[in-house]
Amino acid sequence: MIQLKNIFRWYNSGANRNFVLRDISLDIKEGEFVSIMGPSGSGKSTLLHLLGMMDEPNEGEYLFLDQSVLKIKEKQRSELYKKHIGFVFQAYHLIDELTVYENIETPLLYHGISSSERKSMVADILDRFNIVGKKDLFPNQLSGGQQQLVGIARAIITNPKLILADEPTGNLNSKQGEEIMELFKTLNAEGVTIIQVTHSEKNAEYGSRIINLLDGRIEKV
Amino acid sequence: MxxxxxxxxxxxxxxxxxxxxxNIIGLAVGMAVAMLIGLWIYDELSFNKSFQNYDRLAIVMQNQTFNGKVGSQTAVPYLMADEIRKTYGSDFKYVSMSSWNGKHVLSFGEKKIAQSGNYFEPQITEMLSLKMLKGTRKALKETHSIILSESVAKALFDKADPMDKLLKIDNNFTVKVSGVYEDLPFNSDFQDLNFIAPWDLYINDNNWPEKTTDPWRSNAFQAFAQIADHADMDKVSVKIKDVKLKRVSKVNAAFKPEVFLHPMKKWHLYSEFKDGKNVGGRIQFVWLFGIIGSFVLLLACINFMNLATxxxxxxxxxxxxxxxxxxxxxxxxxxxxxxxxxxxxFALLLSLVLVQLTLPYFNQLSNKQISILWTSPLFWTSGISFSLFTGLIAGSYPALYLSSFxxxxVLKGTFQAGRFASAPRKVLVVLQFTVSITLIIGTIIVFQQIQFAKNRPSGYDRSGLINILMNTPDFKGHYNALRNDLLKTGAVAEMSQSSGPTTGISAINNGYEWDGKDPSIQGNLGTVAITHDFGKSIGWTFAAGRDFSRNFSTDSSGIILNEAAAKFMGFKDPIGKTVKADGKPYKVIGVIKDMVMESPYQPVFRTVYMLDYEWANFINLKINPKMSSSQALAKIESVFKKYNPSAPFDYWFVDDEYARKFGDEERIGKLAGVFTVLAIFISCLGLFGLASFVAEQRTKEIGIRKILGASIFNVWRLLSKDFVSLIIISLLISAPAAYLFMNNWLQKYEYRTEISWWIFLVSGMGAMAITLLTVSFQAIKAAVANPVKSIRTE
Known part of the structure; x- marks a missing residue:
């Protein structure tokens, strides 16, 4: 599903090049559950953003579903992203002005899905995540775990093939964290590919594969 | 979606x-200002447009040259219409002579009202396309007839049928009502043409044709014309240029009379002439307010963009x-x-409410009858497209800028909008304050100019002075009796009569000669006929010689000059010199200090005062200063009831009339003042919002500074400093701009104030004070906040 070939990412600061990623090559197959680990500044988030098409490498090649992401036009890339990828953030990043229901509904708006269909899709997800009672609350009325649940619901409502999660449990206590990881596991079992960035060994264990990054290089595969 | x-x-x-x-208030106020100004401009541009023949109507005017100076006037000889009809008949559909619109007494039995109206030839009904409610447009064919406006007909006859009723005009002519027409629109030059009587009645009653030996010499009337349906106004105007020149005597030909048509289209907005050329007029205010309106709206849009970014x-x-x-x-x-x-x-809706609420005051201020054009599709299309346009313009920067993130x-938190966006934001604030300060300076100078002209010594005492128009023949021959009766009441300190009110010169005579006159100079001087008691009643002062006195019987051939006249005639010692008026010799007995009778912005015109008890149209009364004016007026009225029973007692204070000379300027000044205040208000709203965001943005910085020992004053200075420097830049831009613009404006007044440096200082300080007040509220709020709390916000 995903092939990275000799990816480099650097920033220029003055005359120096600061390398964030060096020569990353990586294959991820559909249905995998990959955990990316590594100390702060090792390039985990950058790698995740590259995979999520929110950032571009300076060198290298990126194939997503056999399409060369870097060679297609911006618009096609957004379409590709919109169709196949869902993002889950550490800080949840819900829209404060919208209710739980509306937050989950928003991606469907951008997908141009009809109103009646949206209603049933959101209702299904709310039901599945057991948050029907919370649907009219605003994000600041929820606990962190509940907010992240909404964040995930929002990410999967468009049925993406791939979920990218950037330290999804980083702001949660351990019990909430466990629930979220269990949820990921279930989703993975249903066939969704998951790539998560995490600090926690324990959470990494949920995955089928662990990639360790150090100073922008993959340590062992 | x-x-x-x-x-x-x-x-x-x-x-x-x-x-x-x-955002909403600021934008709504801006829109309301723009809307009011838009309605005002619409009203100005649609002036007179209600007349069907708008494009083909004109007033006949003439240029004459006196001592090398070309003057333009609407006054023409009484044969003008006849001559045009005779010579250029094919170019004109109608021509009509007319008198001057003025107040006349209409009486029906015991009912007497003073109403303004005028005498025209019968075809005026067609020219003005009067909507006849009763009678036809042929109603003025009969010499002893009159047609009334609807409101006057109602005032005189209430519900009774006015047709064929006999009225008296000024207790002089008896006329039969032969028609009633719909009131003429307020935004037209004929707004107070409340009755029309036949020209023949007027001209023959005065025996004008018999009295005048040279009918082409005196310019005492007006002529209105409607050109033929397919004629070209400019071409016809050029064609009739010499219509008067061909007829006048040699002496009068020296004034080079050039006749032309001033089209109705230009009456209202292009009414001023300089050196015989049409040079504009109120159109400058249309432009001025148009610009002010756009600027105020721009200020509001700037707020919107600024706050959004x-x-x-x-x-x-x-x-x-x-x-x-x-x-x-x-x-x-x-x-x-x-x-x-x-x-x-939202702002549009609110602005509609604001406009609706403020229109009465605005109308009062601008002397208009404007209303929101609720039913006009033009109003709605322009209002809505205007609000959409504003929304798009105001929203464009944030929309394009924010969406580019x-x-x-953003999500990583490395994003910093403040630094990037602050430069354009500063430019916008400077623009706002440049406009506001320019408006402040301009308004101050307008008011200073008005005050300057008001402080000009008028040369006579207006306090307690009232004027009464001698509107019926009943006054004739009762001068001494009336004066004695009035003095006896104790309400009047002095009474006199004159050929015109003290607030204007109604006659200019071209036929003066004097000792040692340079033959190349044309002797045209203002002429005022007065009675012996005129000087005492108005309290004029003498530069030389003495006032008229009953003790000198020779005073009937004496004259009094004003200083301007003495100087014009070149007299070193004017007393005793001989001045001939139309060949008749007079002796100069006195020279008065110049009196401001005409425009307070112009030099005093050379004027001659002579005794003439026949040529009197106005009564001047000086009220006894020891009596309250209401008490005095009651007593005066009872005397007038006796001498002038057929007319209502109608008087006015000279002071009020004098104040009207400043009307236009004061109206402009007040409007500009209001708009300035609103512009400042909008700018301050924006500044307030901006200051609050800056304070919010720098919460953490302020917290750290406070922990490091910054005082409230330090923090206040930190936050206010940036804004103060923006105001200084604005002042530097606006001061020269305002100076240039206002200096140019002042040039049109010959008697004008200096633009002094303190105006700029005061405006700058004022803007600074307002800015500091606005910004300080936020700055102090941020400064007194608990630093521990503010640091925790990150």
Whole structure:
């Protein structure tokens, strides 16, 4: 599903090049559950953003579903992203002005899905995540775990093939964290590919594969 | 999708009450100002347009040259219409002579009202396309007839049928009502033409044709014309140029009379002439207010853009999320545009309310009868497209700017909007304050000019002085009796009569000769006929010689000059010199200090005062200063009832009439003042909002500074400093701009104030004080906040 070939990412600061990623090559197959680990500044988030098409490498090649992401036009890339990828953030990043229901509904708006269909899709997800009672609350009325649940619901409502999660449990206590990881596991079992960035060994264990990054290089595969 | 946009826009508005308030109020005030000005301009441009023959009507005017100076006037000889008809008949559909619109007494039995009206030839009904409610447009064919406006007919006859009733005009002519016409529109030059009587009645009653030996010499009347249906106004105007020159005597030909047509289209906005050329007029105010209106609206839009970009940091996160969950950039642009359009639509609604509420005051201030054109499609299309346009313009910067954010940067928290956006924001603030300060300076100078002219010594004492028009023949021959009766009441200190009120010179005679006159000089001087008691009643002062006195019987051939006249005639010692008026010799017995009778902005015109008890039209009364004016007026009225029983007692205070000379300027000054205050208000709203965002943005910095020992004053200075420097830049730009503009404006007044440096200082200080007050509120709020709390916000 995903092939990275000799990816480099650097920033220029003055005359120096600061390398964030060096020569990353990586294959991820559909249905995998990959955990990316590594100390702060090792390039985990950058790698995740590259995979999520929110950032571009300076060198290298990126194939997503056999399409060369870097060679297609911006618009096609957004379409590709919109169709196949869902993002889950550490800080949840819900829209404060919208209710739980509306937050989950928003991606469907951008997908141009009809109103009646949206209603049933959101209702299904709310039901599945057991948050029907919370649907009219605003994000600041929820606990962190509940907010992240909404964040995930929002990410999967468009049925993406791939979920990218950037330290999804980083702001949660351990019990909430466990629930979220269990949820990921279930989703993975249903066939969704998951790539998560995490600090926690324990959470990494949920995955089928662990990639360790150090100073922008993959340590062992 | 749109619903979602709307929902989030509404919630955003609700959440940020201060911000929304500033945005909507600011924009609404700006729109209301623009709308009022727009309505005002519309009214000005549609002046006289209600007349069907708008494009073909004109007034006949003439240029004459006196001592090398070309003057333009509407006054023409009484044969003008006849001559034009005779010689250029094919170019004109109608020509009509007329007198001057003025107040006359209409009496029906015991009912007497003073109404303004005029004498015209019968074809005027066709020319003005009068809507006849009773009778026909042929109603003036009969010499002893009159047609009334609807409101006058109602005032005189109430519900009774006015047709064929006999009226008296000025207790002089008896006329039969032969028609009633719909009142003429307020925004027209004939707004107070409340009755029309036949010209023949008027001209023959005065025995004008018999009395005048040279009918082409005196210019005492007006002529209105309607050109033929397919004629060209400019061509016809050129054609009739010599119509008078061909007829006048040699002496009068020296004044080079050139006749031309001044089209109705230009009466209102292009009424001023200089050196015989049409040089504009009120059109300058249309431009001026148009510019002010656009600027005020621009200020409001700037607020909108400024606040939206200042808020961009707060909205950045939302933009990032939306992009991360699949929003296209165009969809974000759509979202921000719909938010700004929503605000501008709210503002439009609010501005309609504001305009509706303030229109009565605005009408009073501008002397208009404007109303919101609720039923006009033009009004709605322009109002709505205007609000959409404002929304789009105001929203464009935030929409394009916010939607360009990179989601990764925003979500990672490395995004810094403030630094990038602050430069354009500063430019906008400078623009706002440049406009505001320019308006402040301009308004101060307008008021200073008015005050300057008001402080000009008028040369006579206006306090307690009233004028009464001798509107019926009943006054004739009772001068001494009337004066004695009035003095006996104790209410009147002095009474006199004159050929005109002290607030104008109604006659100019071209036929003066004097000792040692340079033959190349044309002897045209203002001429005022007075009675012996005139000087005492108005309290004029002498530079040389003495006033008229009953003790000198020779005074009947004596004259009094004003200083301007003495200087014009070149007299070193004027007393005793001989001056001939139309060949008749007079001796100069006195020279008065110049009196401001005409425009207070112009030099006093050379004027001759002579005794003439026949040529009297006005009564001047000096009220006894020891008596209250209401008490005095009651006593005076009872005397007038006796001498002038057929007319209502109608009088006016000279002071009020004198004040009207400043009317135009004061109206402009007041309007400009109001708009200036609103412009400052809008600018301050924006500044307030901006200051609050800057304070919010720097919360952490302020917290750290306070922990390091900064005092409240230090923090206040830190936050205010930036704004103060912006005001200084604005002042540097606006001062020269305002100076140039106002200096140019002052040039049209010969008697004008100096633009002094303190105006700029005061304006600058004023703007600074207002800015500091506005900014300090936020700065002090930020400065006194608990630093521990503010540091925790990160």
């Amino acid at each position: 749109f619903n979602n946009f709307l929902k989030i826009a509404l919630r955003n508005l609700k959440r940020n009450k201060v911000y929304s308030f500033i 200042a808020r961009s940091e707060k909205r950045a996160k939302e933009v990032g999320i939306r992009k991360a969950i699949g929003s296209m950039r165009s969809q974000l642009i759509g979202q921000f545009f719909s938010e700004s359009v929503l605000v501008s639509v 990179q989601p990764v940067k």
